[in-house]
Amino acid sequence: MQAIRLRPASPGQPPYSPQNPAPSSALQLGNDVQIPMPTHAGELLVRIRAATVTRDELTWPEIYVTQSAIPGLDFAGTVVSTSSSNEESPFKPGDEIFGMVDTDRSSVWAEYAVVKVEEACAKPLMLSWEEAAALPLSALTAYQALFDKAGLPRPAFGDLRNRSHNVQETTGRRILITGATGCVGIYLVQLAKLAGNHIAALTSSVDRNRAFLLSLGADEVVETGNLGKDIRTYDAIIDTIGGKILEMCWSRVTLGGNLVSVESSSFGFDQKHRQTSADPREDVRAVFFIVKPSRAQLEEISQAIDLGLLRAFVAESFPLMDAQLAYDQCKQRSSGRGKIVLTI
Ligand SMILES: NC(=O)c1ccc[n+]([C@@H]2O[C@H](COP(=O)([O-])OP(=O)(O)OC[C@H]3O[C@@H](n4cnc5c(N)ncnc54)[C@H](OP(=O)(O)O)[C@@H]3O)[C@@H](O)[C@H]2O)c1
Structure with missing residues (x-):
């Protein structure tokens, strides 16, 4: 699958860290990244359609815990499969969902990602993929x-x-x-x-x-x-x-x-x-405090959207391959209202 990965620092250079954050040029498109698979109860494989850019994600310690991490927390997409456990899932293949993965599990700047049931909610019908992805974290x-x-x-x-x-x-x-x-x-x-x-x-x-x-x-x-x-x-x-x-x-x-x-x-x-x-x-x-994923709260937010009480805002959207540009744009704070979104 295609995914944006964080390239490690060049040999001889100090490793990237919150004190020495990776530049946006370290965000690189991979074309043959392995598709992840749900392995635990309560996990879903999602075909990601849109994700967002978080301005300072390359300064977070969590992004440096694994080698070649895939950034991205907010997502909107379609359920491909659920974990093989017998546990009943609120979602089935084909369901359109949105949500945010926890801050230590960034991974959604990719065609496919594994998310937890608790991190996801049915996508409000009236929102586009981009608008739905723009909502959860903010x-x-x-x-x-x-x-x-x-x-x-x-x-x-x-x-x-x-x-x-x-x-x-x-x-x-x-x-x-x-x-x-x-x-x-x-x-x-x-x-x-x-x-x-x-x-x-x-x-x-x-x-x-x-x-x-x-x-x-x-x-x-x-x-x-x-x-x-x-x-x-x-x-x-x-x-x-x-x-x-x-x-x-x-x-x-x-x-x-x-x-x-x-x-x-x-x-x-x-x-x-x-x-x-x-x-x-x-x-x-x-x-x-640091925000935590919550399906119950996303359901309330979703209800407010469906009732026309709450508006979602997308400042600008970029294709996945332009993630580097999107990250730079986000840092400049000069864009329109709301999140910068990647479409996948
Ligand atoms: N703790 C968490 O879980 C969590 C979650 C999400 C975001 N955050 C953090 O919360 C902060 C805001 O996030 P955001 O996504 O809303 O950012 P944002 O979209 O960039 O908005 C920040 C707003 O604050 C104003 N502003 C920015 N810098 C300013 C300055 N130096 N002096 C005065 N006003 C300034 C601007 O509004 P005006 O031009 O209208 O003044 C801007 O629209 C960031 O630090 C972000 O990392 C934390």
Whole structure:
């Protein structure tokens, strides 16, 4: 099969690692890669139709655990076969599915991949392969940040049928979302609004992004440069930017509120802040986390898509053979809204 593999460093060069990440030129198309086979109960062989590019995947330790790893977490495709165990599978050959494999099992930049039943869900009928692949990692991150980590009440999407443009603020909670136009941010805004919250969306350019963010459900759009002047507080802040913006967010959380960051370098930000700040805000529940696959949550996201409550965004798509170009494009952050997708 065809697959993109990460070529090891040249002999005599230091091996690639998170400290010495592989350049995108190490992403190479192989034409005779062996098709993987399901070996354990609960596994599926999938003919991959679309996968996404994650901006910093070549800096993750997981990608260097195996030689010549195949990158890629988000996928959409067709079930080819299930594992030979007698266990009943929710899927059968021919089913169209989408999902994300766990971060230590990247493998979907390929014609075929083995995924776990728990990582997959039936593809929403109205989405293209590209749109379906664009959803899982970003939308699950947003879902888990809001409802698992910040503890906001989950919406019952079925009850919101036909009300996508008229969701009422019912909780009285004010939520600030940083990086609101980003891949994760666009689902944070949509899902937090569907849950009945008041949404303030932070962006580097109100001029450029106001109309878009209001269309997603934001109630107000705040320019990043104005965050320091904004003296209001929020019941929960979900951060996708990290660094100085995240540090400023501490003073914007309501007493007893939640501060969640998903930004890659924010690991341990709560301890760092509390060890160094004059105002450690012990009352704030602060957490960084890594998204986990979840079929149950994908089913809810899928229901919201089918009901027309949630929109998926594809910035640009490239054929698999142009994975190197797609990865470079993703790093430049200059593309349109949503994920960069590879079609296979
Ligand atoms: N922990 C997890 O499980 C998990 C899962 C997914 C993603 N992530 C991480 O979360 C972060 C966001 O991911 P993403 O896919 O949403 O990224 P993205 O699509 O690149 O979006 C980031 C957004 O943040 C804003 N932004 C970026 N850099 C900024 C800066 N220096 N200052 C101010 N604003 C900035 C931009 O919005 P404006 O131009 O509108 O300001 C941009 O749209 C990344 O670090 C990613 O690795 C983590």
